[in-house]
Amino acid sequence: MDLQEKLNQKGLRMTRPRRVVLSILEAASVPLSAGTIYQKALERKERIGLVTVYRTLELLDEFGMVRRAHSQDECHGYLLASPGHHHNLVCHTCMKTVEFPGSEDLSGIVQRVQRQTGYQVNDHLLELYGLCPSCQES
Amino acid sequence: MDLQEKLNQKGLRMTRPRRVVLSILEAASVPLSAGTIYQKALERKERIGLVTVYRTLELLDEFGMVRRAHSQDECHGYLLASPGHHHNLVCHTCMKTVEFPGSEDLSGIVQRVQRQTGYQVNDHLLELYGLCPSCQES
């Protein structure tokens, strides 16, 4: 289900700024902060306000169409989310980020932790860090 | 190795503010932001500046004595890190946080992802969310 449909479903409207933010995120392979998205929009000669970027990101987040990337230092980056449960794999050097699927793999850990702590686990955040292929060469 | 030793090793000094921040973190079971730590210090009638809290957290982070907790919304919380590799388990409701050990459990996932992406994985961030025992009752 794409943005247009989700908006209709809630009686909300498709607007140019929303299209722009989404488009910028689609073109990115690195998590972008609100400010950065705003800059890129201006470069495209779009008339848009920073405030709207924040609001749009909030909206996309509610729709689950975007994920926050929590690097150790910068935790303000947003990344377009593919449907389904994914995690991010971030390159330490160039920050290039790819997603990888799979939450089943965690069920072992989750069960052990539930047993040990008494907590009832219902969500998780997993992010891997490393070197992407091209950064491995240099 | 405790703070005193790590400081000596780098020719740095143990000071009252540093002791205070550490002590506040030791007493916490919930991730604390710089501002919150500052407040708690004032409550203790300590003469300390917010700036110093930021600096101390940065220092403790370099020493690996503290970890950032990246909840979906708030990613500015710091939590004392036990030695070794740990992850956080955060209660959605009361934010009470406990650590749990174990990075071996991830090796399966890591290997699969490395194979699939060509990335060389060397670090990770794992956080679980759920309900702590006492919040399950209510």
Added chain:
DNA sequence: ATCCTTATTGAAAATATTTATCAATAAGAT
């Protein structure tokens, strides 16, 4: 205990980030 060197601090100011307000605009149904 006293002196010295210099890491450290706190206050204030400068930046950066995020949220709230509100009149003007424009989406989309009629």
Added chain:
DNA sequence: ATCTTATTGATAAATATTTTCAATAAGGAT
């Protein structure tokens, strides 16, 4: 084309973080 109202952007306000710098104090030397 018109009407209703969700949405926008500018401004301002609120938060959060970093920089600057003179004053302070840790801790080794004496």
